[in-house]
Amino acid sequence: MMKYVINFSGVLSKAFIKLFTLTTFFLFTSTLYAQTVVNSLSALKPYLDDDNANVKLAPGNYYIDADDIANGDFGNPLFVFEGNNSTYDFTGVTLYINTDVMRAFGNVDYSHLQTLGNNNVLKNLTMIDDGTVDDRPQKRATNIHMDGSNNLIDGFHLTVRGSYPYGYGDAFGKGGGPVIYHYKHSAINVRGNYSHLKNTTIIHHSYGHAIFMQAASHPTIEGCYVEGQVRTTDDMLAEEGTGSPADNVDFMTTWGYKLPPGYMMSLGEAGIRAYNAGTTYVDGVEISRGTDNPTVIDCTVRYMRTGVTVAHATGTKYVEGCTAIACENGFSLGSGTLTNCKADLAYGPVYQNTYGSDNGYLADITIIPAVDPYYNGSKTVAYVGGSNHEITLTGTETVVNQDFKIKFGGSKDIVRLLGTNSPSQNNFDAQSCEFNNNTQYPMVISSGSGNNTIKSCGNVTDNGSQNNVSGSSNCPSLNDNIALNGVASQSSTDYGGSASRAIDGNTNGNWANNSVTHTSPNENNPWWEVNLGGTYSIDEVVVFNRTNCCMDRLSDYTVSVINGTTTTYFETFATHPAPSQTVNAGGAYGNIIRVQINGTGTLSLAEVEVYAGEISTDINYQLIKRNATGYAIDGGSNGGNIEGRSVELYNFVQHDNLTWTEINLGGGFFAYEKLNSGYCLDGGDAGTNGQNVVLSARDDTDWGQQWEKIDAGNGHYRLQKRGTNFSLDGGSGGAVNQSVTLGASSSSDADQQWRFDFVSSNSRQSTNEMKTLESDIVMYYPNPVKDKLSLSLPVQTYTAFELYGVDGSVYHQDEIPENDSALSIDFSSLTDGVYVLKLLGKDAVKSLKIIKE
Structure with missing residues (x-):
């Protein structure tokens, strides 16, 4: 049965619905193009083929399942937007579509939504596939198809589930001739003319692409976030003897050999990619063609097979401001321009040429430290093949793993190309390229590669011919601000003051310059932090305040160095920076820097700079x-x-x-x-x-x-x-x-x-025997503590104690009776977090880290 939040007009005719809404409209406003609010899915449907409509679906949760299909309430696709020049506002709407709907139409391709008209805007819909990751479609599914011309989808949030087999990526097939027959489920297929996908989030737990372009002319993908899932091949191989789909085929891959251990694979496909063929529908005409002139701006892709791959598109290919995190491959363009982009090499190279014929690729990529543990089976930083490329790799780490290499030609060594399969995708040569390696990673030039101009901070092994190799003058320095390549977050965001503004390299504190962060007003203990992507010995942190007003908001605040979940250094300041405050962390180890207001307030930062001695391996x-x-x-x-x-x-x-x-x-x-x-x-x-x-x-x-x-x-x-x-x-x-x-x-x-x-060398004893130190042993348990912390103390050593928060606030203090060797402290009324218990004596002081949970 179809279920609605409010079933206001589900049984009314289309004409009556429009008459009613127009009457309501003239009662409440004299604006000609007022927004029409409908209160059910059935009330929405009559407007989908209208021109110049401005319709809002009332906020709430809406549900569709296979019973609704059986009742004839929806077709395939469920929603087809066929009108022109219309706006559809789904702000506050969450649409739950049961995964059984993908099988309700029989053995056909299925989709939730399609645009067919022109110049339409669809915005702010949250759409959730309601089911499990194993609820496969009957044939193949794609949640959204964008056809027509000049259509915009803005602010959607998709949770994608349901495919088979899920859990192996493309190891057992992705096209024809699979080892295990697969039922793919992708998120968004961008087609048509000048289609624009903007500010859309895709949580992709399905075998299929997140965003893929087919038969798209001048498409734009902007401000989107894609997050998939990954799994090690070791974990897949551990299914041996379980009767799983992979076990049943003896782990024999579609590449002609048994699945190898030691690699990380995405369970989906591409984050953002383009195809050189496809079919679209514009003005009622079916058009078959490839994708041309794609633009991808300010997108982030995490845990997918590739970040951005548009090698198969034609025309001008432009990618700017994108980040690939923990993907099997960051970027592949073939030709075109990639500028101001970032990637890590946790699971694979930051860049890889697709074919030996790739020509004229202009790229500027910053290698960021990996947040996830490295599982890069190919140990490849980047792979260059083809000719006439101009590529610059920049890094901030002064110490890097020398086993990871930049490869100019030769074998890719990725999980899919370890045999003789797909020879057209492996063992390339690199010719007449300009390459600036502003990282400490070493380079290896294959025997068939020549006439390249290379400037490198890392060592270069040149097995090729007529290559011009020299040192780079733009190598990572210990004086670099390592926060610039971190990932910022904060307790909340208001007025557009995103956390990333404090690591954009701009210390100007004027709000009008769009470089100052802002949390929600009057929040309890608001915080901002940056994950550096690696553990460093932190020398200095420089905090820059907002300056055009409100400087005193940043008063009574704490700057902390955190290593994992352990606070290794903190310092509290009573007065605001005017305009900056330098914190000497003394070499404390950490991967996170946090700034937090102690109490109620609003946190605004212009910039936070972090300077380190060296990365700690x-x-x-x-x-x-x-x-x-x-x-x-x-x-x-x-x-x-x-x-x-x-x-x-x-x-x-x-x-x-x-x-x-x-x-x-x-x-x-x-x-x-x-x-x-x-x-x-x-x-x-x-x-x-x-x-x-x-x-x-x-x-x-x-x-x-x-x-x-x-x-x-x-x-x-x-x-x-x-x-x-x-x-x-x-x-x-x-x-x-x-x-x-x-x-x-x-x-x-x-x-x-x-x-x-x-533990630092200054804190450890090395010359004293262990037993000579035991007289000062303090036993304390449990830690973490929920209610009562019990301590066993050396007699007559400590006379008092003080309990501090990491912000320096004193929560409890008391004396310890002279001959007592046992102490109990009540934590039940304290909030969860890290505390410091300081034991005080005439000749002894000891600080203990206590975790309340």
Whole structure:
């Protein structure tokens, strides 16, 4: 049955509906082109073929399912906009379309919505596919087709679900001759003449494209955000023996070989792409052609097979201000212009030529630090093939992984091209190109590539001929503002003052210059932060205030350096910057910089600059057991026979013996080396409950020493041994010399959860024996705490305590009786967050980080 929020005119004739709305219109306004408000889907439908209509669907939730199709209430597409010069306003409307609708019309292609007229505006519709990711269409589905001329879709928000098979990307087929027959479901097909898709968000949990252009002439994609999902090939291969679709074909891919491990794949297809063929409908005429003259501006694509790929279009191809995050490939144009764009190489190259015939590509790409752990199976930064390109890559990181390379020709080494399939898409040469490598990544030039002019900050291996190679003068510097390539967010946004304005490089604090942020007025503890995309040693943070008015709004504020979920440095300021405040963070490690007002207020920032010493690739941590915070993992001293030594718990003190260097091995895996020893945590072969964890000589190829770091919340992590379902387990409770072993992985078992405390060399003891430090041990539990925190103290060492928030506010303080060794503090009335408990004594002071949850 069809369901409406208000079924006002579902049974009225089209003529009567219009008569009623016109009567209402003349009663309330004398404006000739007033907006008509309808209150149901059936009342909306008569206006879809009208010219010069201005219709608004009343805000609310609307629903369509297969019963409505059976009753004849909707055709395929559900909504066809055939009129001209009309506006349809869906502000406040959420349309839930059950995934069973995609099968209700039989074995035909299906879509929710289509534009066929000209000069129409459709705006602000939220449309949700109501079902699961496995609810496939009967044949093939596309939520929206844009045909006609000069139509605009603005401010839509789509949640796309329902395809088969979902969970493998294109590993088992995407066109003809699939290994597993697939039922695709894409989001938006841009066709027609001068179609314009603007400010639209697509949450894409379906096998198919998010935005794709077919038979489109002069299309524009502007201000759109696309987010898909990704999965490692290792995780796919773990389905062996389960009877899954991939298991049933023995993981034999459409590329002619078994699915290889070590790659990350998008579960969808392209974020934004163009085709060189297709069919569209303009003024009632069917037109077959390719896509020409596409423009893509200010779009962000995350977790898709490609970010922006318009290599198959003709004419002028222009891409500006776009960002590709954690995609298998960032950008591919073939020819054309790509300017002021950004990409990371978490899962694949930032740029890749599609064919060896690509010619005349002009590109300017900034490589941003990856927010997600690296899982780049090809270890490719960029791949250049073809001729006459002018490409500039810029980076801010002064230390980069030298295993990742910029390739001039040769093998792409991507997951789809590891065999002899698709020879036209691999092993290119690069000829007569100008390439500026303003990054520290190394370059490799293939034997068939020549006559290229290359300026590079990274090392260049030239196997080609007649290449002119020289150093670049635009290399990353420690003096660079690393915030510029970060990702900004804030507690709220008002008056268009987006968070990104504070990292746009403009320190001018005049609101009229459109470079100042703005949160909602009178918000409680408003904040702004930037994720730097990597962990840095932070030297200075410079905060620039708004200047044309309201400078005192930025008073009583805190600037914090945060590493994961741990605050490593904070400083509170009582007065406002006039116009700027420089914060010396003293080298505190962190990947997030936060500015927060302490109390009620409005936060406006002109700019936040961040300057770092170096990116931290290997960081020293102490691993404290979540449910027994007085104990940490102990590796023993570096003397004697270390090989095969069992790993145990010991009383947690700041000592070298309890300190582990985290080594990023890529692909989301880490090794943990006992400080300065050359020996790592080793879980041995395979995995069983209770299997010993020992120290073994470091071997970065040994999976027994590779651990996946899985977030367990509030600064705690679970370490799962690579290729197994077993994690590092500290056993029940905590005791000195209690064994650390492997245990069957459990996301809820606190015995497998470890707090990672960064520890600097200035804080650690190395010469003193462990036992000489134990007299100052403070045992405290639970941490995180919900209600009561219990502490066991050394007698007569501490006489008082103070409890602070990270903003410096004092929440509680009291004396400690002289001979008491036990202390209890009530946290039940405090809000969730990080607190600092300071213990005070005549000759001793200790600060403890406490997490309230």
